[in-house]
Amino acid sequence: MNKFDYVRPTTLAATLDLLRASDEPMLLAGGQTLLPTMKQGLAAPELLIDLNAVSELVELSVTGDGIRVGAMCRHATVATSGAVRDKIPGLAELAGMIGDVQVRNRGTIGGSVANNDPAADYPAALLALDATIRTDSRDISADEFFVDLFETALEPGEMIREVVFPSCRSCGYLKFRQPASRFAIVGVFVARHRQGVRVAVTGAGSAGVFRWTEAEAALDGNFAQQALTGLALDPQQMLSDIHAGDTYRAHLVQVLTGRLVEALGARSLRVRT
Numbered sequence: 091m092n093k094f095d096y097v098r099p100t101t102l103a104a105t106l107d108l109l110r111a112s113d114e115p116m117l118l119a120g121g122q123t124l125l126p127t128m129k130q131g132l133a134a135p136e137l138l139i140d141l142n143a144v145s146e147l148v149e150l151s152v153t154g155d156g157i158r159v160g161a162m163c164r165h166a167t168v169a170t171s172g173a174v175r176d177k178i179p180g181l182a183e184l185a186g187m188i189g190d191v192q193v194r195n196r197g198t199i200g201g202s203v204a205n206n207d208p209a210a211d212y213p214a215a216l217l218a219l220d221a222t223i224r225t226d227s228r229d230i231s232a233d234e235f236f237v238d239l240f241e242t243a244l245e246p247g248e249m250i251r252e253v254v255f256p257s258c259r260s261c262g263y264l265k266f267r268q269p270a271s272r273f274a275i276v277g278v279f280v281a282r283h284r285q286g287v288r289v290a291v292t293g294a295g296s297a298g299v300f301r302w303t304e305a306e307a308a309l310d311g312n313f314a315q316q317a318l319t320g321l322a323l324d325p326q327q328m329l330s331d332i333h334a335g336d337t338y339r340a341h342l343v344q345v346l347t348g349r350l351v352e353a354l355g356a357r358s359l360r361v362r363t
């Protein structure tokens with residue numbers, strides 16, 4: 091591992107000062123991705139800014155029309171929050187499906203979203219729920235935030251402060267897990283908003299998380315599993331790896347979306363894979 095300086099600020103203001111004063115800073119959240127990456131020499135920050143003592147970043151609050159989740163909120167916090175379960179139950183369910191207990195107690199929403207792993211769960215929720223990523227300098231819609239595999243709209247040195255989720259009429263998440271890591275081979279998040287249905291898919295797309303707009307249009311007219319009949323995703327747009335081929339992934343997206351729509355329609359989301 092390369093040499094680096096380490097700082098642990100306790101306020102947001104001090105964090106931003108440090109961030110702006112360094113040429114090559116990196117933010118340390120849960121460290122589950124960043125530390126192994128540094129050990130392998132694939133990331134070599136001059137300055138590592140540890141966010142774990144910044145209390146402003148762990149706030150989770152109810153807004154007029156939704157929830158604000160601070161960047162340093164752990165997955166376990168989101169999974170067990172009464173406010174999230176009440177307002178956006180599908181989001182709490184998704185957080186509870188991430189990794190295992192250790193991963194959920196350490197990993198953060200800010201780290202997950204900034205990392206934009208193509209198999210991560212949160213990006214599907216942010217996209218389907220039409221969330222806003224609030225950074226130290228601007229608001230970015232989820233539609234604009236996720237750019238490509240491990241690539242986001244964040245500029246170098248830009249920090250996520252919180253994610254703002256509007257509430258929806260109903261929503262849910264289903265994933266088919268890779269049994270060892272528990273990352274999504276395919277994960278589908280469906281949200282019914284007053285303005286229409288949004289369907290987001292993680293784990294499957296060759297360019298990372300994406301919205302399945304054909305399914306959204308079909309479900310807008312008829313929110314039923316049958317509305318998906320005849321729709322098919324192009325396998326050439328899907329990932330293919332040792333865990334699952336592209337045709338299999340395309341099929342799984344359709345199966346999971348259908349099951350989720352059925353479950354949400356019946357207002358009892360008890361389906362798990």
Ligand SMILES: Cc1cc2nc3c(=O)[nH]c(=O)nc-3n(C[C@H](O)[C@H](O)[C@H](O)COP(=O)(O)OP(=O)(O)OC[C@H]3O[C@@H](n4cnc5c(N)ncnc54)[C@H](O)[C@@H]3O)c2cc1C
Binds near residue numbers: 123193198
């Ligand atoms: C065994 C294992 C299983 C896992 N299973 C799953 C799973 O099933 N589903 C899933 O979705 N994820 C899974 N993960 C990923 C994990 O849950 C974390 O979300 C992920 O590692 C990143 O979060 P972190 O808080 O650890 O971030 P870190 O590793 O600390 O940081 C990741 C990146 O984000 C940057 N960053 C951190 N915070 C901010 C911020 N506020 N603003 C800007 N940039 C920031 C860092 O600089 C770094 O580049 C798994 C991880 C492990 C180790």
